[in-house]
Amino acid sequence: MTAPARDYSLTGPESQRAIERGLADADWYRSPIDPARLAELHQRSDLRTGIDVVLWLMLVVGAGSWAWVALGSWWAIPAFVVYGALYGGAADPRWHECGHGTAFRTSWLNELVYFPASFMLLREPTVWRWSHVRHHSDTIVVGRDAEIVFPRPIDVRAWTVNLFGVTSVPALVRRIVRHACDRLDADVAGYVPSELHRRVVWEARSYLVGIVGVLAACVVTAGLVPLLFVVGPTFYGAWLMAFFGTTQHAGLREDVLDHRWNTRTVYMNPVFRFLYLNMNYHIEHHMFPTVPYRNLPALHGAIRDDLPEPSPSTWAAYREIWTAARGQATEPTFELDRVVPESVSSTTRAATSVEHGGWIDVCAVADLAPGAMRSIDGSDSPIVVCRASSGEMHAVAGICTHSRRVQLVDGAIVGDELECPKHNGRFRLADGSPSRQPVTEGLATYEVQIDADRIRVRSVPNQASGSTPA
Ligand code: FES
Structure with missing residues (x-):
């Protein structure tokens, strides 16, 4: 595996450096938009999101049923590929949107999806809620962002291995074990408020109970079938999450205060957009996290002229990432060519009263x-x-x-x-x-x-x- 060119931990010297450079909790650029239009785009719907969630759950159950009846035959392979992708991959954008509280209009419905989806991804709910707050405060700021997936230079081998969660998911499990033993990681203790540390410990313990329960079921049934249906898909289904998630920030700039430089919007087909919940409009999501996933295409239309050219396809996004990976392999400071429109002041001014x-x-x-x-x-x-x-x-x-x-x-x-x-x-x-x-x-x-x-x-x-x- 390639060693990162900088210290990406949240407890090393880069963290202090980011603070000194004014990159921590800073003001970020936001494209101008008519407030009335933005208010329309903020509208959330329990019904429409409910239909989307039920459809996803039906697909998960349908693929799981197919996998169950196909056990022992070659058909089990495609069945588990589909089941794993829907469980360990498509759960990610649902988890994410409900974590923001923007999927449903009713708050508790967001939580109702957030907690089970967290377990499906083996993400401790409180830890990840706060790491994502940090990600939105300090997106791709080295030493501050807890969710930088691609340190420079991009390690293509590590990425390939983690298509099946080979190192990333065990790292999550090890952290769950540490937290269950009342030993919070230093970075987690830094971004999760201290009054929530006990909750982190108990959530980790409940996750351990779940994981051990699945392993016990394997022992009782003298087989791996329980693991194939629960916990296992977090590993073998991770490829879909990686496939979509890689396009978000990989290869783009570090330490800037404008999402147009460090985030990527990609045009995707309707099937991808359903699976990924429109998170391909990722610049728009970072600039306006209050806009629910359903309205991101319309938001894109409203601010399109102030954004860099979107990647015309997923394939094009990967070609660009590959260019960055090759460039950073020899020179970690390599930057992609990207044309970003001149910034327009959109600072909200209070009306003179x-x-x-x-x-x-x-x-x-x-x-x-x-x-x-x-x-x-x-x-x-x-x-x-x-x-x-x-x-x-x-x-x-x-x-x-x-x-x-x-x-x-x-x-x-x-x-x-x-x-x-x-x-x-x-x-x-x-x-x-x-x-x-x-x-x-x-x-x-x-x-x-x-x-x-x-x-x-x-x-x-x-x-x-x-x-x-x-
Ligand atoms: S600045 Fe974080 S919730 Fe308002």
């Missing part, structure tokens, strides 16, 4: 549709005025308490909650309290009045708001 007697005039009621919001200047920070899907008006502090720099007006209104545009953390609009991690601290709230069809907001926050813990 007029204050009279401690009240700020915002706009006419008719100018703020349900699901819309706008930012205004408060006495010392922006305030975001939101109209919940029910039509109720609310006003909360405009900066996310997780990073303390992200403007919430760029996020999404989901029912009566406000979702942050960076990591999908959520706040209840009624009282500013956090309702979804990674946020743990509430937002200050502001009084709202409707006066002669105008929305007015008090310029100072309500007393005692903004401190409710998750």
